[in-house]
Amino acid sequence: MDALLREIAAVVGPGNIMTGEDVAQRRVDWMTGAPCRAGAIVRPADTAELAAVMRLCHVANQPVVTHGGLTGLVHGGEASPEELVMSLERMTAIEEMDPVGGTITVQAGVPLQRVQEAADDHDLHFPLDLGARGSCTIGGNISTNAGGVRVIRYGMMRQQVLGLEAVLADGTVISSMNRMLKNNAGYDLKQLFIGSEGTLGVVTRAVLKLQPRMASEKTALVSCPSFEAVTGLLRHMGRTLGGGLGTFEVMWRNHYLLLTEESGRNVPPLPTDSPFYAIIESLGVDDEANTAQFGKALETAFETDLISDAVVAQSDAQRQGIWDIREDIEGLIQNLAPLFTFDISLPIPDMERYVNQLEAGLRQGWPQGRLVVFGHLGDGNLHVSVTVGSNDPEARRAVEQLVYAPLSELGGSVSAEHGIGLEKRDYLAVSRNPEEIALMHTLKRALDPKGLLNRHKILAPET
Incomplete structure (x- = not known):
């Protein structure tokens, strides 16, 4: 890896590669405070630098994990010592505002709140909104297809993206920076990257749709x-x-x-x-x-x-x-630790029965356990917090079975808006059938044949 890092330093500059203690000080899970374990963190300044770095990594068969605001909850930012992190923390430019067309063009590392504020300055509104607005990044919002509290009115992040740019595993730049509401010229390639959690490509720039600001x-x-x-x-x-x-x-x-x-x-x-x-x-x-x-x-x-x-x-x-x-x-974490959190969706009419059955199951297995529920009910999304007095893997696995198993029969999803990452990978089949999962593997092989991007996230390794 040292030889590769020297080549990368020639692209991004030696000051934009972090190693050793600088890497360990970065927290990849804000709930647990788990440190980053990557071999190094690389901080490209723009798409060209990122593409050049990815070409070097592809030749060297070097696995890569992408970092945005690190506000995710499914361990999507975890990296092993054999992996490099590509951090988009320097790619924070708001490149263009088009008040007439109602669009804003940004780099992927810009925080959500800055986009909201830029829109407000022009009497416009960027409707995606969630509690981590000050830290989460547009690239992360796109890669997880973020939801938030305004989905019932404006839809998911997918509905806010008109165009985007992404770098593939081999360094190829796919620039589909469409600014039009209507564009049916062939496949809508941006959809490959929205919600794919960095496993098919690294989102670097985006054209976002703005709405009139409500007075x-x-x-x-x-x-x-x-x-x-x-x-x-x-x-x-x-x-x-x-x-x-x-x-x-x-x-x-x-x-x-x-x-x-x-x-x-x-x-x-x-x-x-x-x-x-x-x-x-x-x-x-x-x-x-x-x-x-x-x-x-x-x-x-x-x-x-x-x-x-x-x-x-x-x-x-x-x-x-x-x-x-x-x-x-933060209050949930402090009062319920050790805490297991879940982000699920299911038909609204089934919610009360589902929650009651879950609570009964928890009481049967852990009389001292506790269940807390809230969520974006208007769009079918519930956030479930569970404490059973232990966070050991066996307890977690048992609680996960209680939470996830009923969703298959109900036509629900193990992930409403947070993604799959590593945490929910083993439960993907609850919400996706074998044919869907097989097609996901086909897409992964086509766009990342060496399996270098966010490896083992979403999809388990093929045997």
């Missing part, structure tokens, strides 16, 4: 007397607000109670005795009209017993206080 945003926290009321409320708000429904997030009581009254970390805007809580946001271009429509929708929900109590944020601070309860992942 009015109304946020309410409501409590619901039953899951039937929750689903009824979702239908009611969707029908009443129409395209204005921006967010519909649900917290089971176990989440709301833990992160407010029980832990003391957040002030509960509503009493903690309801079985379900929902955060609802309405977006509009006219504040007066949006306020009236939102208020009427909530009033009707009260009258039809879909909600039992509600509070509407009257300031940014109150809105943030509501969201702090939903996004307090």
Whole structure:
């Protein structure tokens, strides 16, 4: 590897190769704090440098792992001492803003929040939003097809990407920087890289679609007397607000109670005795009209017993206080450690039965265990947190079986928005049939015949 690193240094400069203790100080898993174990970290400045480095690695049969913001939760950034890390931390340029066409062109290492702020500066809106916005990068968002809290209105990251550029394992640059909404000229090659977690190519640049900025945003926290009321409320708000429904997030009581009254970390805007809580946001271009429509929708929900109590944020601070309860992942870690986390999706009508069965199974196996559930219910995505008092591999495997096994029959997915990585690789068959997995292997062999990119992530090694 030393000879290869000398060749790479001639491309990126000696100061942009990290080795030894500098590598070990980098944390590849923000939940566990696990250190990076790669042989070295390479920091190219642009697509040309990355392509040149990848050509050298391809000739040397050198495996490579890509790093973005390192906010992932499925061990996709893990690297062994025999692997090199390609970090895109220097590739942070916002290259072009097109307010008329409604696009922004960026390098893959730019943080999500910077894209949001750049759009705001031009009275536009980049709709992808998640709690790690300050750290996660656009390249990572693309490679995992990130979701977040606005999927119900704007869709996944896939829907925000018009064009992209990627470097293949052999250094070939695939530049498909389309800026048009309509382009049916052959295969849509960008789709090969969106959601492929760096296993088919390294995303380096992207053209993102922007939306008009909504002048009015109304946020309410409501409590619901039953899951039937929750689903009824979702239908009611969707029908009443129409395209204005921006967010519909649900917290089971176990989440709301833990992160407010029980832990003391957040002030509960509503009493903690309801079985379900929902955060609802309405977006509009006219504040007066949006306020009236939102208020009427909530009033009707009260009258039809879909909600039992509600509070509407009257300031940014109150809105943030509501969201702090939903996004307090640090609180979950502190209060439930050792913690197993899961990101699943399943049909909404099956959610209550699924969660009840999961809770019963946990109690049977671990009477001291605890289950906490919240998620983007409006798009079928639940985040499940489990503690059983142990984090040994045997306990984890048993809990994973409880969480994942029912999803196959329900037509659910073991990964709604976080990806597969290493953590969920053995469970891919729960959500994908043999023919689909075989085609994935075919694509992997075609684009990365030596198996050098993020090896063993998503797909198990072929035997």
